[in-house]
Amino acid sequence: MMNISKTAESAEMPVKTVRYYADIGLVEPSARSAAGYREYDEKAVRRLIFIRRSRAFGFSIEECRELLGLYSDENRSSADVKAIAKKRLIEIEKKQVELQALHKDLSHLVKTCQGDDKPNCPIIDYLG
């Protein structure tokens, strides 16, 4: 059993975040000390790491909750996991398309802007 700062260190996330995840019922402490301190066991730490990695993929907290449920479900179907991941993948691809369009337009504008002390500016012209 570890206190919250050791737990946060093991899971490589801020103490505040561990506390937040406990508050929203995502990863609850395994126990509380007599003084009311949160205590976490190895399993809880593994769940926190699972969340950190899921978050790094951009899964929302609610998606993390679902994934965590599947993680601890011995009878899960991989299809359920795959569906969530696929959804995220499509979001990523959508964002990529969006960013590519933005990049194309903005980089063109930046290239054509003189960037001197005169007011003439294709960027402003485009926006206005």
Added chain:
Amino acid sequence: MMNISKTAESAEMPVKTVRYYADIGLVEPSARSAAGYREYDEKAVRRLIFIRRSRAFGFSIEECRELLGLYSDENRSSADVKAIAKKRLIEIEKKQVELQALHKDLSHLVKTCQGDDKPNCPIIDYLG
């Protein structure tokens, strides 16, 4: 002079947003009617459109505020505009790199996952 709903329609944004921009002092109404209704002239509408286009590029409200200042400054230096745009461009590029890495890893995991009714799952394995 237009009331807020005509203004919002002309600027192609929700009434709520026009009101919000007024609240934060981004684009203030040109006047108020006797009853206290917001009234906008053509110039104000053009400023709203400017904001909408800037927001579409992903500029933050504060950046929009700066850009709007430069837009209405006859003595601006295009270098100032370019600097803001460049900063945004770099953010976009950073995000693109990030998304590319996520896409690579996640698409690989999704591909290798069977997606059937069995619990075996490389996605879960990777996260756990």
Added chain:
DNA sequence: CTTGACCTTCCAGTTACTGGAGGGATTATA
């Protein structure tokens, strides 16, 4: 026995809106 480093809870702030309540103003219709 005090100091410092922990820990707790609770509240506020972040970004850029959005939804809704409660109530006044204007316009169209009967």
Added chain:
DNA sequence: TATAATCCCTCCAGTAACTGGAAGGTCAAG
């Protein structure tokens, strides 16, 4: 002229996922 529909107003709360800070309890070391 009465009323109903459609505006408009302000203010408050909620969104996502934390983060910072205040006020105060706990614990180990010197």
